[in-house]
Amino acid sequence: MEISTSQFKRCDVVKITGRLDSATSPKLAEELARINNKGRFKIVMDFTQLEFISSAGLRVLIATLKNCKRYNRGELVLAGLPAPILSVFDLAGFTSIFKIYDDVLTAVGTF
Amino acid sequence: MKTRVFPGRYESLAEIAEFVTTEAQNAGLNHQESFELETAVDEAVSNIIEHAYGGEGIGEIKCHCLIEDEGIRVILEDYGQPFDPSCIPTPDIKAQLKDRKNHGLGFFLMCQLMDEIKFEFYHDHNRLTMFKRKKES
Structure with missing residues (x-):
């Protein structure tokens, strides 16, 4: 799994390439914590190149979403989910708690 | 039947996924079914x-x-x-964000994605059997 981050004026974009499972999720948790620790809480997850996500990855997203929304200071939104991954999000009841956008540009534009 | 042995490390997950999805394709499962099997096995x-x-x-x-x-x-x-995860409470997937629990989702997904799940515990090993049905062609 590879993580690349881009900092924009209003938000940060975090792009994941590859698998988000029990082996790789701690690395994402570290990266998201690093962004939050800079006082930045508006984050777009670019999932266009995400190949797989397990409950370990979902847990990191939920924990970060809770942290970003605290004190109404931000939000973590998702963009570009491949169809099979979107179906897992739906099964896990995540489509009702995350804002999900078709593409990254639209997601960035919401901040 | 094909068998492989993997070290019990999270780094094995990607290799196990490759092994299982290759066999799923050989069995005639479509991409979505294969992805669901990969999720449950992971x-x-x-x-x-x-x-x-x-x-x-x-x-x-x-x-x-x-x-x-x-x-x-x-x-x-x-x-x-x-370890029988069926004793873990079912997560409330309709709960609001603040009430979401961090654990229990993995077993819930396994049950949702597979057609059969069976746990067997023997004196020297444990066995989990999962079956994924393919759509009729």
């Missing part, structure tokens, strides 16, 4: 490492793939502590 293996072995690098995981007329059967065997 959750099962993660549970074995975390709960049966209590950590990484403790023991091995044996993975058997059996292609059947109606789909594929995946059997996972470990030599750790018996």
Whole structure:
């Protein structure tokens, strides 16, 4: 799994390439914590190149979403989910708690 | 039936996924069905490492793939502590964000994604059998 981050004026974009499972999720948790620790809480997850996500990855997203929304200071939104991954999000009841956008540009534009 | 043995480490997950999805395609599952099987197997293996072995690098995981007329059967065997995740409470997937629990989702996904799940506990090993049916062509 590879993580690349881009900092924009209003938000940060975090792009994941590859698998988000029990082996790789701690690395994402570290990266998201690093962004939050800079006082930045508006984050777009670019999932266009995400190949797989397990409950370990979902847990990191939920924990970060809770942290970003605290004190109404931000939000973590998702963009570009491949169809099979979107179906897992739906099964896990995540489509009702995350804002999900078709593409990254639209997601960035919401901040 | 094809069998492979993997070290009980999270790094094995990608290799196990490759083995299982290749066999799923050989069994005639479509991309979505294969992805669902991969998800269930990933959750099962993660549970074995975390709960049966209590950590990484403790023991091995044996993975058997059996292609059947109606789909594929995946059997996972470990030599750790018996762990039956069906005793974990079902997560409330309609709960609001603040009430969301961090655990229990993996087993819930396994049950939702597979057509059959069976746990067996023997004196020297544990066996989890999962079956995924393919759509009728």
